[in-house]
Structure formats: structure tokens, C-alpha cells
Amino acid sequence: MPEALEGVRVLDCSQILAGPFCSMLLADMGADVIKIEKPNGGDDTRRMGPPFIDTESAAFLAMNRNKRSMVLNFKEPAGVEAMKKLVKDADIIIENYRTGVMERLGLGYEDLKAINPGIIYCSVSGFGRTGPYAKRGGYDLIAQAMSGIMSFTGVPDTPPVKAGVPIADMNAGMFSVYGILTAYINKLKTGKGQYLEVSLLEAALAYTVWESAGYFATGEVAGPLGSSHRNSAPYQGLKTSDGYVVVGAPNQPNWERLANAFGCEDLIAREEYKDNAGRLTNRAKLESELEEKTTLKTTDEWLEILEAAGVPAGPILNMEQIWADPQIQDRGMEAVLEHPTAGTTKNIGTAVKLYDTPGRITEPAPLLGQHTREVLLDAGYSEEDIAALVESGAAVTNDI
Structure with a gap:
């Protein structure tokens, strides 16, 4: 069967979680996601752990399936020029550099719009690209704290507790998908690309629906309730006798x-x-x-x-119990992949079930720079050109 986003090309210049989660969801639906990593180690998630599976971190394997990896050094002019060449045939760009960095590199939205007017450019940041906190670095924990989530998570009279999953990061990735696909639908109607941005703070704040609604209506400041609901009981x-x-x-x-x-x-x-x-x-x-x-x-x-x-x-199930649960197994939520160095690995399956154009998980997370040569050849570079880029430090190849 065809894939919904087949033929859509994404240049993903993000790392760690929010941006890579966004691009992974697009890749699962058929988009050609080219993960553009920095030299000297690539995405920081490659080194996050333990656990490690061979030389790869489990965290990186979880977020980067179905993608191709290339390494470009944006500190080298030739690396920037290679990125600009790739933009000509791209549909979407995702980046999560600090505010102003891409512009200083000559890779901001206005720079790349001049090359490809239809480009959809998504920036992910901690606090947004405007406002008094625009230049601050941001992480999931900070967004959970500053959005109010940590003030009402946990049980009463205990220290602050964050949500057990990185909800700000994951929701920023999900909002990025929503924004990108909304912009893409608009492009299909108008022919115009556009810039969009998502922040971890606002992505977390958007989930405080009941707590913000209660504050707006009554001025009451929500506190932690354990597992209880704020608006319904029981x-x-x-x-129980055993749990x-x-x-x-x-x-x-x-x-x-x-x-x-x-x-x-x-x-x-x-x-x-x-x-x-x-x-x-x-x-x-x-x-x-x-x-x-x-x-x-x-x-x-x-x-x-x-x-x-x-x-x-x-x-209440733990990880061992949920992955043995018959409902989860029946719904295909356990994806098994063969990685070139880590061997057999498992991933979480696709949560959205499209019946005519279903998502697929077919490729494991790439090795660092595994597809640099392949992508550059597709972009029109010759073998001699690629050798020169590698020699100058503007690109890194890792052919297997």
C-alpha cells in the first residue's frame, strides 16, 4: 500500500527529543527524513544512557527509526552551502538551535525561503522565538516546572514531582507535527510555504486544560491530587488486597x-x-x-x-506487564527491527492507524553519517566533490 507522506522530504536539523520525535512521526508515515547531524558524535541522544545496545543508546534507537543520517559541519562554509543545496528539493525543515543561531549561519527561514519559497520551516525551542525568555535554553524538566505541571503532579504534602514521561518534549514534537501538516495542507491550497514555531513551555501549558480552566473561572490554584481527577469522583x-x-x-x-x-x-x-x-x-x-x-x-x-x-x-501495569499485554500485542505496538551493529531491537509501534495508507516501521535508527554520501550524490555532488567536503571537514561519511 502507498504511504501517506511518500515523496515528502524533511531536513531534520534537530536533536534529542522534541524535534526528532516530530520527524520520526513524519517518517513513520512515509516522509523521507534526512537527519542532519553535527560532527564529533552527532545527536547528543546517541550518548544518552545507559542502557546502550552495542555502540548505540537505546534512547537514540527509539527516536530515530525510518530516517537517513548525514553529517554536515555548519561551521564550515561548504557545509552551509551543502545544506542550501539540499533545501532546493526539500518540503520541510525542522530545527531546534538556540534563537538566532540558524540566522547567523545563513540558514534562517528568510535565507532558505529565498532558495525555496515553498519551504515549511519549523523551529522548536524552550520558550519561543520572541518574548523575554527567547534566548534561554530550555529542557523538558524546566518546561514542566514553569508551565505549572509540577505544581499539581504527585500527592499532597510531598516535594514537587514531574510527570513520569517527558511530556513537554513529546507534546512539543506532537504540536510540531500538527503545525507542519497544517502548513502543508495550506501549501497544497495556496502554493505558499511558511514559518512556524513551537515551544516546550507552551506545549506543556497547553495540557493544563482543567487546571487553567479552574483558575480562570474561580481563581483557585490547583494542587496535587495523586491519581484523583480534578473534576470527577470517583x-x-x-x-485492593494486592495492589x-x-x-x-x-x-x-x-x-x-x-x-x-x-x-x-x-x-x-x-x-x-x-x-x-x-x-x-x-x-x-x-x-x-x-x-x-x-x-x-x-x-x-x-x-x-x-x-x-x-x-x-x-x-496499573509496569513496562514488563504492558509489553506482554494481549491488547498491545494484537494492535501491533511492538516493532522489531534489525540494526547493523546493535542487532535485533524493538520500538514502539505507530499509535495512529491509517487504513488506506498505514504507517510503517521498516528501518532502524541510522549510524552516524550512514547516508551522507547517498544524499549528496542525490543532490548532484560528484564523488570528487564529496571527497573534497570530507577532506575540508564540512561533511562526514560512514558508508556500510
């Missing part, structure tokens, strides 16, 4: 089914629990009363009872 993890079960009862019918399933029918008519507002106000007491029942059975026993009752519920 919607949380409850103790926890998470339950969702965000509306009255689900609440009544849950109470009946737990053998707490008397709570339904209780004035303090008669509606969601009351259950939220008395959340701590309700949790205690429910756990008097839930701690009498195991998690598996409750899951069977709750499923039969039509109550949304689930276990």
Missing part, C-alpha cells in the same frame, strides 16, 4: 454501577454523595469508604466484577 486508583485498581465514574450512571459492583449500594442515596459536586467535596471520605470494600479482594477479582458491571476500570 475517578482514581483504589487499594490497586483504577476506576472511572465521571457520570451518575457509572457512579451507581460502581457503587453496586463494590457492594456499596447505600452510598448512592447518601446526601453527601448524591451528585458529582458532593462526591468531589467529600472525595477523601468517599475514597476511604470505598477502600473498606476494595481491599477485601484482589485487583484481578475486582477487574472481573467491574467489567461484568460495565464500569470502566483497569490495572
